Amino acid sequence: MFGFPFMPGLLEAKNALILGVANRWSLAYAIAEAFRREGALLTLTYQGERQRQAVENLAGELGKARVLACDVTQPDDLERLGQVLARDGRPLDAVVHSIAFAQREDLARPFVETSEAGFLLAHRVSAYSLVAVSRIAAPLMTQGGSIITLTYLGATRVVPNYNVMGVAKASLEACMRYLASELGPRGIRVNAISAGPVKTASARAIKDFSAVLDTVAERAPLRRNTEPGEIADVAVFLASNLGRGVTGNILFVDAGYQIMGL
Ligand code: NAP
Numbered sequence: 001m002f003g004f005p006f007m008p009g010l011l012e013a014k015n016a017l018i019l020g021v022a023n024r025w026s027l028a029y030a031i032a033e034a035f036r037r038e039g040a041l042l043t044l045t046y047q048g049e050r051q052r053q054a055v056e057n058l059a060g061e062l063g064k065a066r067v068l069a070c071d072v073t074q075p076d077d078l079e080r081l082g083q084v085l086a087r088d089g090r091p092l093d094a095v096v097h098s099i100a101f102a103q104r105e106d107l108a109r110p111f112v113e114t115s116e117a118g119f120l121l122a123h124r125v126s127a128y129s130l131v132a133v134s135r136i137a138a139p140l141m142t143q144g145g146s147i148i149t150l151t152y153l154g155a156t157r158v159v160p161n162y163n164v165m166g167v168a169k170a171s172l173e174a175c176m177r178y179l180a181s182e183l184g185p186r187g188i189r190v191n192a193i194s195a196g197p198v199k200t201a202s203a204r205a206i207k208d209f210s211a212v213l214d215t216v217a218e219r220a221p222l223r224r225n226t227e228p229g230e231i232a233d234v235a236v237f238l239a240s241n242l243g244r245g246v247t248g249n250i251l252f253v254d255a256g257y258q259i260m261g262l
Helices: 027-037 049-062 075-087 116-140 163-186 209-219 228-239
Strands: 015-019 041-046 065-069 094-097 145-151 188-195 250-253
Touching: 015 027, 027 041, 027 049, 027 094, 027 228, 041 049, 049 065, 065 075, 075 116, 094 116, 094 228, 116 145, 116 163, 145 163, 145 228, 163 188, 188 228, 228 250
Parallel strands: 015 041, 015 094, 041 065, 094 145, 145 188, 188 250
Antiparallel strands: none
16 A cells, blocks of 8 residues: 655756767766666767767667757857756756867877877867866856766876876866865865776777776776776766765776776
């Protein structure tokens, strides 16, 4: 007679913006799936016309996900994105920044050979974009909110061939901390998930990436690689009320690899 009470999802009716879905292997897609499972309303963005159809198809599979164009290096795109979200008339609760880029040759040759243009491009797309996205998102987070970015161990340790991307991730992590400090008084939390290596389009650009996967599976405390769903569930935690006391943090979701010395 007395059934179980209705259990709402952890993100029921939360309004979430997810940047960085390129295909179904993208970490952002795993996060979008987990956010939908928990009841979030989603806006996904794609970088250029080339990706539009693919991202619209994925949004269709997720159900109730809106798709908008946004190249994070284009201030006009960001402004337009902010305007569309503002017209919703409801607060923005969560942002997932799952974006990075470096020239393929900078992920294969010696770091000392990195060109100034390659260095700046990697930092612009992979680190500065968190600042630019936060600037449009924060005014829409009128009830507080959660901004989440994706980083990697290569920010603080030398990982072969990660090169300029490691330096950009170090910048991204510092940006995350400054944003957390500045936006905290408005109830906006900013955190990073440091994901273990996962085979995605971006990861494939790194020379000898499969050797990184093999090393982690062999040496990580859990003796395996990281599943995208594990990263997504930590993003759910950070976006939800369960994460309300956590800001300015880097949460490692890497089967424990980061604690190992050798
Ligand atoms: P992914 O599927 O290739 O995602 C990277 C995304 O960045 C793509 O959607 C890409 O769009 C987007 N992007 C690049 N330049 C952009 C721009 N100017 N404007 C808008 N979007 C842009 O690879 P992923 O592995 O899921 O990467 C997501 C995040 O996780 C990245 O920050 C990455 O560094 C981080 N991460 C990945 C791993 C891993 O092993 N996979 C580990 C730790 C951290 P297009 O494809 O359309 O260019």
